[in-house]
Amino acid sequence: MTKRADNDDVLNGPVEPLIPDGLADRIIAQATALPQQEKKSEKPYWIAAMAGLAATVVAAFFLLPQFSPNNLTTITTAAGETRTIDLADNSSITLNGATQLVLEEGRDRFARLVDGEAIFTIEHDDEAPFIIETEGFRLVDKGTIFNVRKIDDELSVAVSEGLVSIESGAEPILLRAGKALSFFGGRPAHVTDIETATVGSWSQGLLTFELAAMDVVAADLTRVTGIEISLAPSLKEQKFSGVISVHEEKGQLKDTLTQLLGVTVSDTETGWSFSH
Amino acid sequence: MARIGSTTHSLCALGLAVDRASQATDLKKQNIEDERLMRRVADGDQDAFSALVRSHSAQLYRVAFRILSDSHEAEDVVQQVFSKLWQTAPNWKSKGKGLGAWLKKVTVNRSIDRYRKVRIVSSEPHPEPVDKAPNQHHILEMKELNLAVTEALNALPIRHKTAIILSYYEGYTNSVSADILGLNLKAMESLLVRARRNMQDLLVKKGVAGADMVFAR
Numbered sequence: 001m002t003k004r005a006d007n008d009d010v011l012n013g014p015v016e017p018l019i020p021d022g023l024a025d026r027i028i029a030q031a032t033a034l035p036q037q038e039k040k041s042e043k044p045y046w047i048a049a050m051a052g053l054a055a056t057v058v059a060a061f062f063l064l065p066q067f068s069p070n071n072l073t074t075i076t077t078a079a080g081e082t083r084t085i086d087l088a089d090n091s092s093i094t095l096n097g098a099t100q101l102v103l104e105e106g107r108d109r110f111a112r113l114v115d116g117e118a119i120f121t122i123e124h125d126d127e128a129p130f131i132i133e134t135e136g137f138r139l140v141d142k143g144t145i146f147n148v149r150k151i152d153d154e155l156s157v158a159v160s161e162g163l164v165s166i167e168s169g170a171e172p173i174l175l176r177a178g179k180a181l182s183f184f185g186g187r188p189a190h191v192t193d194i195e196t197a198t199v200g201s202w203s204q205g206l207l208t209f210e211l212a213a214m215d216v217v218a219a220d221l222t223r224v225t226g227i228e229i230s231l232a233p234s235l236k237e238q239k240f241s242g243v244i245s246v247h248e249e250k251g252q253l254k255d256t257l258t259q260l261l262g263v264t265v266s267d268t269e270t271g272w273s274f275s276h
Numbered sequence: 277m278a279r280i281g282s283t284t285h286s287l288c289a290l291g292l293a294v295d296r297a298s299q300a301t302d303l304k305k306q307n308i309e310d311e312r313l314m315r316r317v318a319d320g321d322q323d324a325f326s327a328l329v330r331s332h333s334a335q336l337y338r339v340a341f342r343i344l345s346d347s348h349e350a351e352d353v354v355q356q357v358f359s360k361l362w363q364t365a366p367n368w369k370s371k372g373k374g375l376g377a378w379l380k381k382v383t384v385n386r387s388i389d390r391y392r393k394v395r396i397v398s399s400e401p402h403p404e405p406v407d408k409a410p411n412q413h414h415i416l417e418m419k420e421l422n423l424a425v426t427e428a429l430n431a432l433p434i435r436h437k438t439a440i441i442l443s444y445y446e447g448y449t450n451s452v453s454a455d456i457l458g459l460n461l462k463a464m465e466s467l468l469v470r471a472r473r474n475m476q477d478l479l480v481k482k483g484v485a486g487a488d489m490v491f492a493r
Contacts (some may be wrong), residue, residue, distance in 0.1 A: 017337070017338050017341040017342065017347075017350075018347075019334045019337055019338070020337075020347060020351060023333055023334070023337060023351060023354070024326070024329045024330045024333045024334075026351075026355070027329050027333055027354060027355050027358045027359075028322070028325065028326050028329050028358075030355055030359065031325070031329075031355070031358045031359040031361070031362040031363075032322050032325060032362060034359055034362060034363050035363070036320060036362065036363055036364075036365060036366050037363055037364055037365075037366050037367055038366065039318070039366040039367060081392065082389070082392060083389050084385035084386075084388065084389055084458070086378075086381060086382040086385055086386075088364045088367065088368060088369070089369055090373070090377065090378045090381065092381065092385060092458050094385075094458060108367075119458060121458035145458065145459070145460055160459075160460045160463065161460045177460075196460055196462055196463070197460070197462040197463040197466045198463075199460075199463070200458075200459075200463075201463070203435065203458075204433075204435045204436075204463075204467055204470075205433050205435065247433035247436075
């Protein structure tokens, strides 16, 4: 048996989904059968302050591989898959495809981005800033929404809202909303202006490129769609600027790519091939 | 609000008129009550937890169902959300826009993840409306319109679909929807513009009169 939710007058309101009978009872019974977490002891203010000071003094320490006594949870997404992790403090992390992220038990305000791309939407807390580690870098949230991309030796951070501090052993770099910063291997970082609405737009199926090399375009398409793309050698030097919508059906997407990128898209055994 | 074709009542197919001022006041009261209950849930109080579940589960189920179009999947998502709430309650810290916002956000995100994973194509048929109105012609017209809207909604990319559900079906402000989807306000507005355009195109393709179709908020 089911019962209708509040508004069932089709002429005066939308048809509401039926709420299953006993929904709340089942939820309560199943949830309360689970054990609750142990309450963590609140640290006195001065301990938190000392911890902050110590963290500043040994800022370079994070660059070394760290031993952690806590349990680690590794979250991995396949190409074409996205996943959102909701944290208890109303923060969330959305992982793009082909991404690996590590969370540590007992460190609620910490994540390690091993590889791939993720949008961090963080509830800022001055006393406990959210920290993201990635090889050789530490990102400290001073605001709310930013995208982090770590592919091989490239790290790029784009800020949509608020402020992020990027530390790599030298003076921290403060990156504001509307700015993106990239590191490529040993080469110096460069900061660029960006449209804040495009930050993390991959999560909406939109890939935005600015003079991007074709292998980057292909890799991003693979990450979001799960379609493996190989490139003809002659295309590798070609650059692309523009926005690709990957919402379309595969056939349509092929046509779009042909027009936008000026390439021929052919089927291969494992996916697609781009050529002139 | 939305107006489709020549039928004024077709507004109902896409959204509700929402009194945002009264919504904000209710939300404030709800947040205060939720905080009070969460302090008790943190100490393992099952009665307080039950009160929270009874207060929020129907709304969360409705959102999950609209995204997933599957009652079992929707219930599973809501179950997971409340299980997580119960388990993490002792360390719950009130932040941001309150417990309700957190519950909505987690429900929407889990529903989107599940939708992408399962790729549900078939949808549970929408419930038959109760035959209250005397004008059968209007009911038939409304049913057809509802079907066209449901099909168009289900054909949208998942983020577009979710944006439409949050804004039109649930009546959330763009700011609340942006928070749920982890977007800044500008990105949310831009997502909604694209979603509306996409929805409009789909409805026109389905023969819903396009000339006087209006999406406006």
